[in-house]
Amino acid sequence: MASKPDSKEKSRIMDFPPHLDALLNEFWDLPSTQYCSGTVPLTKDTCTIFFRSGAESNFVDFTNPEAHKLSALSNACQPATFGLGSQDVLDDTYRKAGKMDTSDFATLFSPTTNGIAESIKNELFVTDPDSGRDLKVELYKLNVYGPGSFFKAHVDTPRSDTMIGSLVVIFPTAHEGGVLHFRKGDERWAFDSAKATATASHTTPHVAYVAFYSDLEHEVSPVTAGYRVTLTYNLYIEPQAQIARPLNTDIRESHASDQSTLEHKMTHSITSLLSDASLLPSGGLLGFPLSHVYPFNTESTKLSTIQNCLKGLDVHLLRVLSSLSHSHSFSFHLKALYKLTSASSISFFLDEFLVVPSGEINHDLGGLWNYLEELNSKKKKEMMKMDVEREGGPQSNHGDTPIAIIAYDARVGYIPKGSEEQNYFWTEEERDEDDPGWRERTGKEKTVPVPVVWVTNTRKVEVEVEETTKPTGFKMPYLAYGNEASMKDAYGELCFVVQVKSASERVGSGVT
Ligand SMILES: O=C(O)CCC(=O)C(=O)O
Numbered sequence: 001m002a003s004k005p006d007s008k009e010k011s012r013i014m015d016f017p018p019h020l021d022a023l024l025n026e027f028w029d030l031p032s033t034q035y036c037s038g039t040v041p042l043t044k045d046t047c048t049i050f051f052r053s054g055a056e057s058n059f060v061d062f063t064n065p066e067a068h069k070l071s072a073l074s075n076a077c078q079p080a081t082f083g084l085g086s087q088d089v090l091d092d093t094y095r096k097a098g099k100m101d102t103s104d105f106a107t108l109f110s111p112t113t114n115g116i117a118e119s120i121k122n123e124l125f126v127t128d129p130d131s132g133r134d135l136k137v138e139l140y141k142l143n144v145y146g147p148g149s150f151f152k153a154h155v156d157t158p159r160s161d162t163m164i165g166s167l168v169v170i171f172p173t174a175h176e177g178g179v180l181h182f183r184k185g186d187e188r189w190a191f192d193s194a195k196a197t198a199t200a201s202h203t204t205p206h207v208a209y210v211a212f213y214s215d216l217e218h219e220v221s222p223v224t225a226g227y228r229v230t231l232t233y234n235l236y237i238e239p240q241a242q243i244a245r246p247l248n249t250d251i252r253e254s255h256a257s258d259q260s261t262l263e264h265k266m267t268h269s270i271t272s273l274l275s276d277a278s279l280l281p282s283g284g285l286l287g288f289p290l291s292h293v294y295p296f297n298t299e300s301t302k303l304s305t306i307q308n309c310l311k312g313l314d315v316h317l318l319r320v321l322s323s324l325s326h327s328h329s330f331s332f333h334l335k336a337l338y339k340l341t342s343a344s345s346i347s348f349f350l351d352e353f354l355v356v357p358s359g360e361i362n363h364d365l366g367g368l369w370n371y372l373e374e375l376n377s378k379k380k381k382e383m384m385k386m387d388v389e390r391e392g393g394p395q396s397n398h399g400d401t402p403i404a405i406i407a408y409d410a411r412v413g414y415i416p417k418g419s420e421e422q423n424y425f426w427t428e429e430e431r432d433e434d435d436p437g438w439r440e441r442t443g444k445e446k447t448v449p450v451p452v453v454w455v456t457n458t459r460k461v462e463v464e465v466e467e468t469t470k471p472t473g474f475k476m477p478y479l480a481y482g483n484e485a486s487m488k489d490a491y492g493e494l495c496f497v498v499q500v501k502s503a504s505e506r507v508g509s510g511v512t
């Protein structure tokens with residue numbers, strides 16, 4: 001069984017060269033966009049929503065939304081549910097609103113033809129022509145928030161591992177309240193759709209739209225008067241179509257220049273870190289926890305799929321690491337990042353997403369480690385079997401551990417080398433002191449741990465979020481509150497792990 005970190009670990013973590021703190025903090029202090037919003041005019045073609053109303057058909061013209069039409073639309077809706085764990089729940093103390101499925105209404109209004117999708121691509125999803133990825137916009141529901149309606153804090157339920165955000169379009173109807181509030185860490189934003197539609201509609205009626213990453217926590221404050229009518233869309237990343245649509249070059253160029261400044265700063269921080277000889281003097285790993293969480297399906301999602309669907313700052317990080325990996329010849333990999341509920345200072349990364357039984361989650365580190373080891377040996381056997389079947393004989397080069405590896409969630413952690421070794425967290429010196437016979441018993445090469453430095457922000461203040469709404473690794477393998485129940489898709493944390501050479505190789509060669 002692995003031993004737990006003790007006070008020795010703490011003191012070693014504190015030994016991290018303090019002057020590097022500033023560099024690490026600088027990195028995560030970069031501005032990041034969480035949502036984008038705007039207004040677009042309604043046209044004669046796009047201003048109408050037709051809907052089923054019992055056995056009848058009806059419509060609302062949003063250039064002149066009459067009260068009795070809006071109330072008919074509201075009456076034709078069903079009460080909206082939300083996802084609680086794996087179930088759809090109707091609870092009007094958490095969500096009070098009307099919903100209509102796409103089978104019951106129709107409109108020619110389309111974000112892909114009126115410029116909304118293009119703005120989202122440019123402002124939020126970093127899908128420039130070279131990225132090889134495109135934005136897919138899929139209509140999801142119509143909602144009516146009448147007086148007294150609201151939707152408390154939640155993150156949207158991921159409906160696939162390529163889903164990356166949500167879009168809400170709010171039609172120009174006179175209403176009060178219904179402000180969309182966002183929260184991430186200690187930051188707060190709000191989008192007042194009633195105000196946005198009213199202001200923009202002074203000359204001709206405009207809809208307001210707001211698009212945000214689906215892992216961003218949000219809530220709709222109560223509507224106090226009128227009807228707030230919305231269309232919601234799911235946003236997915238998909239491979240770019242062969243014939244790219246022309247983009248609005250003005251918007252594209254202004255964003256391209258913001259992005260290049262950001263990537264320039266990131267590049268500067270990382271190269272400064274690498275060129276400092278006190279960082280990982282004998283080499284090791286540099287871990288970058290990603291700034292978003294990502295939906296995954298525990299049965300089918302590969303980390304490579306997620307790598308194609310990164311959001312915001314994480315896309316820039318990938319681009320910067322890709323480019324630096326060539327000039328500085330290092331390799332880097334995306335890993336699933338897990339935190340242990342019972343020991344907040346410990347996290348570890350894996351090559352795939354796992355659902356660990358909740359009993360194991362809450363156990364101590366030893367219990368979890370044993371569980372991973374069992375899984376490892378099962379995996380190793382499976383891999384062997386596959387190789388035997390495929391290649392007609394066992395292959396030798398399987399690597400140390402298909403899954404597993406533990407490190408600390410502080411600045412510096414250690415990764416064990418070799419899977420049979422005990423006392424994974426100790427440096428050789430500490431081990432000598434604690435257990436003088438270990439070298440003879442185990443063989444030295446197996447026990448040299450690989451140091452890891454986490455590029456995390458020490459200044460970041462974690463604001464207390466209710467447990468039920470917090471999406472983190474093991475703690476919340478499935479979301480408690482989403483907008484619709486989903487069994488298999490959940491949000492997970494990830495990190496990039498960069499393999500760093502020794503200081504003499506990095507700095508001495510003058511490459512960095
Ligand atoms: O109506 C809004 O502004 C947001 C609605 C929402 O969060 C949802 O439907 O999941």
Ligand SMILES: [Fe+2]
Pocket residue numbers: 154155156166218483
């Ligand atoms: Fe939502």
